[in-house]
Structures are given as structure tokens and as C-alpha cells.
Amino acid sequence: MSAVVENHDHHDDHHGPKKGLMRWLKTTNHKDIGTLYLxxxxxxxxxxxxxxxxxxxxxxxxxxxxxxxIRYNQLVTMHGLIMIFGGVMPxxxxxxxxxxxxxxxxxDMAMPRMNNLSFWLLPVAFGxxxxxxxxxxxxxxxGWTFYAPLSTNYPNVAYFxxxxxxxxxxxxxxxxxxxxxxxxxxAPGMTLMKMPLFVWSWLITAYLLIAVxxxxxxxxxxxxxxxxxxxxxxxxxxxxDPVLFQHVFWFFGHPEVYIMxxxxxxxxxxxxxxxxxxxxxxxxxMVYAMVSIAVLSFVVWAHHMFTVGMPLVAELFFxxxxxxxxxxxxxxxxxxxxxxxxxxxxxxxxxxxxIAFVVLFTIGGFSGLMLAITPADFQYHDTYFVVAHFxxxxxxxxxxxxxxxxxxWLPKWTGNMYxxxxxRLHFWLSFIGVNxxxxxxxxxxxxxxxxxxxxxxxxxxEWNAVSSVGAFLFGLSQLLFLYIVVKTxxxxxxxxxxxxxxxxxxxxxxxxxxxxxxxDVPPKVK
Amino acid sequence: MNTETTSHQxxxxxxxxxxxxxxxxxMLFFGVGAADAVMGKGTTLLFIGIATVIGTxxxxxxxxxxxxxxxxxxxxxxxSYVYGMAWFIFSEVMFFAAFFGALFYIRTFSISWLGGEGxxxxxxxxxxxxxxxxxxxxxxPEESLMGDxxxxxxxxxxxxxxxxxxxxTWLPLYNTVVLLSSSGxxxxxxxxxxxxxxxxxxxxxxxxxxxxxxxxxxQALEYYEAYAHLGLTISSxxxxxxxxxxxxxxxxxxxxxxxxxxxQLTRSAGYNHFTDKEHFGFEAASxxxxxxxxxxxxxxxxxxxx
Numbered sequence: 001m002s003a004v005v006e007n008h009d010h011h012d013d014h015h016g017p018k019k020g021l022m023r024w025l026k027t028t029n030h031k032d033i034g035t036l037y038l039x040x041x042x043x044x045x046x047x048x049x050x051x052x053x054x055x056x057x058x059x060x061x062x063x064x065x066x067x068x069x070i071r072y073n074q075l076v077t078m079h080g081l082i083m084i085f086g087g088v089m090p091x092x093x094x095x096x097x098x099x100x101x102x103x104x105x106x107x108d109m110a111m112p113r114m115n116n117l118s119f120w121l122l123p124v125a126f127g128x129x130x131x132x133x134x135x136x137x138x139x140x141x142x143g144w145t146f147y148a149p150l151s152t153n154y155p156n157v158a159y160f161x162x163x164x165x166x167x168x169x170x171x172x173x174x175x176x177x178x179x180x181x182x183x184x185x186x187a188p189g190m191t192l193m194k195m196p197l198f199v200w201s202w203l204i205t206a207y208l209l210i211a212v213x214x215x216x217x218x219x220x221x222x223x224x225x226x227x228x229x230x231x232x233x234x235x236x237x238x239x240x241d242p243v244l245f246q247h248v249f250w251f252f253g254h255p256e257v258y259i260m261x262x263x264x265x266x267x268x269x270x271x272x273x274x275x276x277x278x279x280x281x282x283x284x285x286m287v288y289a290m291v292s293i294a295v296l297s298f299v300v301w302a303h304h305m306f307t308v309g310m311p312l313v314a315e316l317f318f319x320x321x322x323x324x325x326x327x328x329x330x331x332x333x334x335x336x337x338x339x340x341x342x343x344x345x346x347x348x349x350x351x352x353x354x355i356a357f358v359v360l361f362t363i364g365g366f367s368g369l370m371l372a373i374t375p376a377d378f379q380y381h382d383t384y385f386v387v388a389h390f391x392x393x394x395x396x397x398x399x400x401x402x403x404x405x406x407x408x409w410l411p412k413w414t415g416n417m418y419x420x421x422x423x424r425l426h427f428w429l430s431f432i433g434v435n436x437x438x439x440x441x442x443x444x445x446x447x448x449x450x451x452x453x454x455x456x457x458x459x460x461x462e463w464n465a466v467s468s469v470g471a472f473l474f475g476l477s478q479l480l481f482l483y484i485v486v487k488t489x490x491x492x493x494x495x496x497x498x499x500x501x502x503x504x505x506x507x508x509x510x511x512x513x514x515x516x517x518x519x520d521v522p523p524k525v526k
Numbered sequence: 527m528n529t530e531t532t533s534h535q536x537x538x539x540x541x542x543x544x545x546x547x548x549x550x551x552x553m554l555f556f557g558v559g560a561a562d563a564v565m566g567k568g569t570t571l572l573f574i575g576i577a578t579v580i581g582t583x584x585x586x587x588x589x590x591x592x593x594x595x596x597x598x599x600x601x602x603x604x605x606s607y608v609y610g611m612a613w614f615i616f617s618e619v620m621f622f623a624a625f626f627g628a629l630f631y632i633r634t635f636s637i638s639w640l641g642g643e644g645x646x647x648x649x650x651x652x653x654x655x656x657x658x659x660x661x662x663x664x665x666x667p668e669e670s671l672m673g674d675x676x677x678x679x680x681x682x683x684x685x686x687x688x689x690x691x692x693x694x695t696w697l698p699l700y701n702t703v704v705l706l707s708s709s710g711x712x713x714x715x716x717x718x719x720x721x722x723x724x725x726x727x728x729x730x731x732x733x734x735x736x737x738x739x740x741x742x743x744x745q746a747l748e749y750y751e752a753y754a755h756l757g758l759t760i761s762s763x764x765x766x767x768x769x770x771x772x773x774x775x776x777x778x779x780x781x782x783x784x785x786x787x788x789x790q791l792t793r794s795a796g797y798n799h800f801t802d803k804e805h806f807g808f809e810a811a812s813x814x815x816x817x818x819x820x821x822x823x824x825x826x827x828x829x830x831x832x
Contacts, residue, residue, distance in 0.1 A: 018542060026542040108539045110606040113586075117546035124554045128561070158561035166557050172617050180609045184602060185537065214617045218624025225771065228564050230678075230761030233628060236653075237668035238678035239764030241636035248624055311645040520536065 016516050025120075028112035029516065030097045035413070036119050037094030038406075042482070044086030044126070045399075049475050051079035056437075056471040059464050062456055072454035073141035080144030084260070085167050086126055088394065091402045092263040093118075093174050096202045098413065100178065102507035102514060103196045105187030105523045110180040114173050121170035129163035132156040143452060145253070146220075148234035148245035152227045161224045168213045175206035175213075182206075187506070189525035193284060196505050200287050201266030204294045208255045208262070211298075216252040219245065243308050250301035258297045261393060262290055264361075264401030265332060268354045270505070271408050272336050275351035276343025277502035282335040289328035289335075296325050306377045315374045322372035326365070333362055348500075349423030353404035356396055356431050364392030367442065382452075385445025391438045395474075396431075403430070406485065411499045415513035416492030422484050429477035436470025538598040545586045552578035591799070591807070604806060611810045615817050618779070622821055625775065629768045629828060633661050636764070640667050662686065666763035681766055682757030685748070685830060697748045698830045701741055702822065705780075708737035709819040712787070712812045722802040724794065731791045731808075734815070738784030745777045772829055776821050783818045786811040 017023050017032065024036060054075045058066045067075070097115065101108055109115045133139050137155025140146070151157055182203045186195070195203075223245070225231040232238025234245045265286070273280040280286065302310060302318040310318075336358050345351070367389040371377050380386060403426075411417050440463035449460045456464065495512040506525070510518050556575030563572045593599065599607075638644045641659025642651035650657065650667075657663075657670040662684040668676040687696050715730035749770075752758040760770040790808045793799035800808055 023542075025547045026544050028540050028542055107537050111610060112539050113543045113546050116543070117549055120547055120550035121553060124550050124557065127554065128557050131558070156565075158564040159558075162557040162561045166553055169553075172614075176610050176613045176617075179613055180606045183609055184605050210613055210617050211620050214621035215624040218621055218628075222625075222628065222771075224564065225760075225767070231767035231771065232666070232678055232761070232764045233632075233767055235678070236636075236640060237676075238666045238761075238767070239637060239640060239663045240632060240767065241639075244628060244631050244636065247631060248628060251624075251627070309646055 026116070028108070028116055030101050030109045030112070030115065031413075031514065031516065033109075033115050033119050034094045034097030034099075037090045037097060037122075040119070040122060041087050041091035041094060041402075042485075044082050044090065046478065046482070048079050048082035048087055049478060051075045051082065052471060053475050055079060056468040058454055059456070060468040061465065062458055062461050064455055067454070069454045070138075070141055073143070073452070074139040076452055077140050077143055081129065081140075082126075083394075084144060084256075085164075086122070088260045088398050088402070089171070090122060092202075092205070092260070092398075095198075095263065095267070095402070095405050095409075096174075096178055099409065099507060100181055100199055100202060101185070102412075102510065102518060103199050103505055104182065104185060104190055105506050105519045105525065106181060106185035107517065107520050107522075109177050110185055111177050115177050118170045118174040118177065121166050121173075125163045125166035125170065128159050128166070132159045135159075145249060146223065147249070148223060148226065148242050151223055152234060154227075157227050158224060161220045164220045165217055168217045171209050171213045175209035178202055178206040179210070187519070187522040187525050193287070194525065196266075197269040197280065197283070197286055198263065198266035201262045201264075201290055204290050205259050205262045208259050208294055208297065212252040212255040212259075215248065216256075219248045219252060222248065243305070243310075246305045246308060247302065250304045251298075253304065254301040255294075255297040257390075257393075258293060260398050261361075262294070264357065264398050265290060267401045267405045267408075268336065268357050269339075270503075271350045271354040271404055272339050272358075274408075274500050274502040274504070275348060275354075276340050276345050278339055278343045279504070280335070281338035281341075282331070285331055286335055289331040292328040293325060296321060296328075300325065303372055303377070306374050307381045319372055319374045323369065326369055329365055333358060333365075344502075348407075349418070349420060349427055350404045350408035352424065352427045352431075353400045353407065356427070357400045357404065360396035360400070360434070361393055364389055364394075364397055367392065380445065382450055383445040384441040384449045384451055387451050388438050388441035388445055391441070395438065396434050400430070400434075403481065408500075409507075410485065410488055411495035412507060412512050412514055414489050414492070415495055415511075416488050416490075417495050417499075418484055418488040418492060422480065422487075426477055426480045426484060429480065430474060433470050433474030433477055437467050437474055438470075440464075440467045440470075537600060538593065538603055540593075545582060545589065549579070549582040549586065552582050591793075594804075607806055607810070611806075611813060615813060618817065622772075622775070622824075625768075625772050626824065626828065629772065632764050632768060637661060637663060662765035663763055664765075669763075678761060678763055681752075681759070681762040683755075684758065684765060685752065685756075685769060687831075697744055697751070698826060701744050701748075702826050704737050704741045704744065705819055705822045708734045708741070709816055711737065712815050716809070716812055719800060719805055719808065720802055724798075727800075728791065728795045731787065731794065735784060735788045735791055738780060738787060738815075742777065742781055742784065745773065745780070748773075769829060772825055776818070776825055779818050779821070783811070783815050786814055 017029065018026070024032065027033060027036075054066070055072070058064075058072055058075075097109065100106070130139075135156055140151075140154060140157065140160045142151040142154050146160070182195070182199060222231070222233040226233050226235060226240075232240040234240050234242045236242070269280050269286060300318055300322045302314060303322045306315060306318070340355075347355075367385065371380055371386065371389055407418060407423055444460045444463045444467075447460065449456055497511050498508050499512060500508075506519075506523060507514070509523070552575060554575075555571055556579050559569070559571030559573070559575040563569045635644075635646075638659045639646045640650040640654055641647070641657055642655070643659050654667040654670055657665070657667040662681075664680045664682075664684065666676065666678050666680045669679050685698065687693065693699065711730050711734045715727050715734060718724075718726035718730055758766055758769070760766050790800075790811045793807065799805075
């Protein structure tokens, strides 16, 4: 098997990409596919953001101004689905595609054609999901969590189900690709504990995906059967239980939450270490912390349903298990602080986003701890406090880390430096906008404002107006982000291979922009 | 097969390929077609989808086989396929775990609470005072309240063994014997291949494929019995639901596994593929087959016996 066989498709390893549309449709190159994923995520981010603007416009003042409650529910649902399955997850997969082969010294992902399929299934799935907008009955409006029996009685739910199936297939193939690439394609000498943390975070994320996406497939299948084939999974009249839906869904849903934050941990670790010009404090404890978080994520799902009527033992078990997660998460936050401590810090845009990530994600973590306390959750459940909590971990958490990653690696991808002044402006606008949007939601939530309503009581008016103003500011500043990225793709100061003087890792040993093919011969890692 | 020994060989990265995008378009037809069919808007798109999905997959795999014969598959690439298949099977395990989890939840919690027992039984006691918590529930909660007016009625008979006398006509037992022996025969086939004995390999693999299709036929017979004589349908309350969903998905996987094995038989008997060292296509099929077998053992225990 050692003979090198000439492949008719593969005349020359170093010629550039094909031209035109066919390049993107037929590509097997991890960098091309990473780019596709990232642009897809950006488009979804803007579309989901537009839905969010609609929500905040309606909530700007009490009463119904812009839409009827059904339309409002559709906006809330599509905002959630698009941001999660179209925005955050594909953005992280795009980063994984670009960075994992570069960071472990592999020529490409392990299964390049399947990699292309994983991407192109996403537009297919979202096309099916959004096509319901043009049907009688319209878009799904049952919330991204599609609780039964609301969803089992909803029009067009079959399109939603098959769209989710196709997204799930895409995620499962993507995660198999990531696992196989990391386990099988590392450069000689790169032991597991020498692996960069972004790669580690994605290895763990991929295991989570492969364990829970099939469970989501099971949940939507049960939903489909109940809705169209007369089964009784979620119907008490036939001996089932609507609460069963919530158990199956959240068994997927909670690990899903960590799928959307673990890669952010990896990114933050790289950036904080680079701009503090110090090696990361506690590299191996970071790994163990992420593994612990991943393992614990399988035994905490019912904290999303404390008020549904579970036996007391279950309420207590899920409360304690949830609180345990604070320990490994605390390890990570303290490690980041220790890395910054006595470092030679500079505040380029990625570092600003990374520091904001640590601070604001920790706020989201603390409100999470409050929600984990079962008796307290009886007060907070389904209020805006919950909305504030998960937006703090998702927007200045996951989304900020993605923006940090884009600024950090954009010079490596494009060969051009972004405009630092504009980048900082984008950061400060986003930082202020996000806090004005979501911090007041803690107040109205604690005061009892319920989520998922198009209207609200008068006493919540002031803070909702503030929140809406913040949301418009945050939303508009993302157009600036779009402008900066596009500008950097086409022009800018040429980047050196090293880009950042404190950066460490294999991706900084190749040219900027990274050549179309890298590491055809694996580098030696000492 | 670690990277040290293979680092001098190049990992095969196909330069570009139109297979995946064609497959994605096929999935578009399949997804829209399936939803259309479920909602009663016609089945044309679904059949186009199924045909194009199967066609593209078959072509894709034939390309992979040709690449392998052209010597493009370094040991490292083979390792990728081995890991990939293993994790694919794990994802299938988790899919079944969701349905087994639902079964356990319903049997342990839903049914007893609906019957007024346990921690959360009060609501059940008030809503369905006459519903009795038994497994399988032959009378659904709705039926206990409304009698013949109920929409969701229980089955006349369950698939559990109705007394030791009927053991000889109890289909699940035959199915178990058939499937467990097929796991043995596929192993014998593997042994024969490792001994480089192609005739014996083809024979044992042929027996396995035969057993696979016998199983599918028996399962179809069992479904016919259920619908025609036992009043047991997919809408016979939660027992019918869990019974048909679990055995149905398992049956589908047996069918897929059977086709998977039959393909390997065709490759060996018709085209002399596989050597005593290089036969991952067959190994992957046999792993899948053992997985299907293990699922059946769980099914037999928790759906037919306990």
C-alpha cells in the first residue's frame, strides 16, 4: 500500500481553487467549506437579528402595534431556530473547519466530501423550514423548544420535522468528521495534551453533538407520529405524557447549550493567552474542566422544567447536579484571570471581545446559578429573567467569542489586517448595546414579566423601551461588523504569517493568507 | 495505524466532487417530499427523493470502492473510515436510546401516575378515576372514561406471550432465534474471510443475508397478525405506539443492514472484492449487523417479555 498512486483528479497539489460558483458547490477544501459555513452563519445572524428587531419593535411599548400575536410567536420561534441552528452552530463549525486542520497540522478534514455535504444540507434544511412562510398556516410559532401538545396540533409541522432531521444529519456528519480528523490526523508528536484548546473544545463538542442530535431526531420523530399517525407518546388520553416530550427534548437541549459554549471557551483561551503574552494558565485543568462540564451536561436537563410537576427527588437531584457545573466553569474563569494577571496586555479588538466574554458570560453564569435553585426558579420560571440569563451566555457569550475569533483569525484567512479603529468601535457599540438590551430584562423578569407574549402590563413599559433601544443599537452595529469584514477581505494592511506577536500554534507558521493547501506533509511537533 | 508510520504517505483529499451537492439536492426532494406525503399532498416528490438519494449514495460508495482499488486508501484513510463507522453506529445507539427512554418513562412514570399511583398520581386519580395502571394498558385512560366513544382505544390483545401453550406459535421467539443465529453466521463468514476461504465466506454470508430477509418477512407477518387479528395498531394507545415505533425502527434497520450485507455478498461473489487483510466494507456491515442484533435483544426483553 505504500506505492504513491497518481490520482486523475489530483494533478497538482498546489494549484489554486476552481473559479466561479462551481468552486463553492463542489469544493472539498476545508478552508472553502469553513468560509461557506461562516458566511452562512453571518447571513443567518442578520436574518435572525432582523426577527429580533421585529420582536423588540413590538415590545417597545405596551399594546399590540405592529403585528398580531400569532405573527409575534412566529418571530420568536424563527429567531430562536435561526440563531441556534443557523447562526451559532454553523459559525462554530466554520471555525472548526478553518482551524482544526491548521492547528493540528493536517492536510484537510478526514472526510472532505462528507464535509461538503454537511454544509450544503444546511441551506436545504433552512429552505424547507422557511418555505412554510409561503404556505397556508405559515411559519412555526410554537417556540424553538416546540413543546407538545402545542406543536402536535400546529399546521405545517411536518416541514419543520424534516428540516430538523436534515440539520441533525448535517451536524452528525460534521461531528464525525471533527472527531475522526482530531483522532486520526494529528501531526506526529502532537499528543492529546499538547493539542490547542480550540481543538480540545471541539473534540468534546463533537462528542456531545453525536450523542444528542440523534435524541433530537427521536423527539421530532415522536412529534411527527403524534401529529399525523395517531400515536400517543405525548397524549395522556392514550397513556402517554406531554411531560415526556420535555424530558426527551431537554435531554438533547441541555448538552446543546454546551455545544454552543464549549468552542467559545477554546477561542477565549487562545486570545487571552496571545494578548497577555503569557502561556495559558492551567492548560490541562482547562481540558479536565471542559470534559467535566460535558459529562455533567447529560444529567441536568430537567432544570429547564422545575415547574412542570416532577417528583421532589428529581427536583433536588437536578438542582444539585446543575450547581455542580459551577465548579469546572469557575476553574475556567479563574484560569483566564490568572492568565491575564501580570501579563503584558494589549487591547486589540479580539482581546476586547474576549475580556467582555469572560465578564459578561460570568454574569450569565451567575443568573444561571440563581435559576438552578429549584424554589427560586418557581418565581423566575418563564419570566424575562430567564431570557436575560440565556441571552447573556449566548450573545456576549457565544456570539462575542465568534466575533473575537473572526477578528483574531481574519488576517490569517484573508491576508489583510482589519481596521483596528473600526473594530474597536464595533466592539464598544456592541458591548454597550448588548448590556442596554439584556440587563434591564433581569429587572422586568424579577418583577414578573412573562416571556413569549406580544403584549405586557404597563409597569414594565420603561425598561422595555430601554431594552428595545439597546437592541436597535446592537443590531445596527452589526452592519458595521459586516462592513469591516467585507473591507478586510478585499483590502487592508498586509498581514505577516505571525500576525500577533504573542500568538502560538501551527496556524501561525503558515503564510497569511493561508495557502489553499497546507500541511500536505505533516509538520513535526516537539 | 498511528500517524508515525504513515506520515510518509499522502492522505487522499479528492480535489473537488459533485457527488455531495447532488446528494444535498436529492435530500431537498426527499425532505419536501416526505413532508408533503405526511400531510397528504401527494407522494411524487418523495419517490423522486428516495430514488435520487439511493442512486447518489450507491454511486458515491462505488467511487470509494474504485478509489480503494486504485490504491488511494492509505492505512490512515482506512482508519478514518473505521472511526467514522464506529461513531455512526454510536449515533444510531443514541437514536434508539431516545425511544427506549420514552418506553421506560411511560412504563415507570406516565402509566402509574395516570392510574393514580405514586408521587404525581393525584391528577390521574381525578381525571381518569377508572384507569388502572397495568402494562400493557389494554384500556387507555380515555377509554376508561368514555368507553366506546373514545378516540384512542387499547388493543384487543398484546404481543406478550399468552400462556406457555402458545409458545410454539409465538413469532418473536422465532425472530430471536433467526437474528441471534445470523450474528453467529456473519461471524463465521468473517472467520472464513480471514482464512482466505472465499467459498466458505460467500456461503456463510449468503446464509446471513437469507436469515436477515426471513426476519423481515416474519416481522411483516407479525404486523399483519397485529392489525388483522389482535386489534393492535400504532394508534392503540401508548402500548401500540411504543410497540410499533420500537419494532418498526428496528425492522427498518434490519432491512438496511440486510441490504448492506447483500451488497458485500455481491461484491465478493460477483466481483471478487475483499482479501483476508482488506475487507472493511464487509467489516462495517457486520458491525452494523451486530448492533442491530443487540438492539433486538433489548427489544425482546423490554417489549416482548418484561
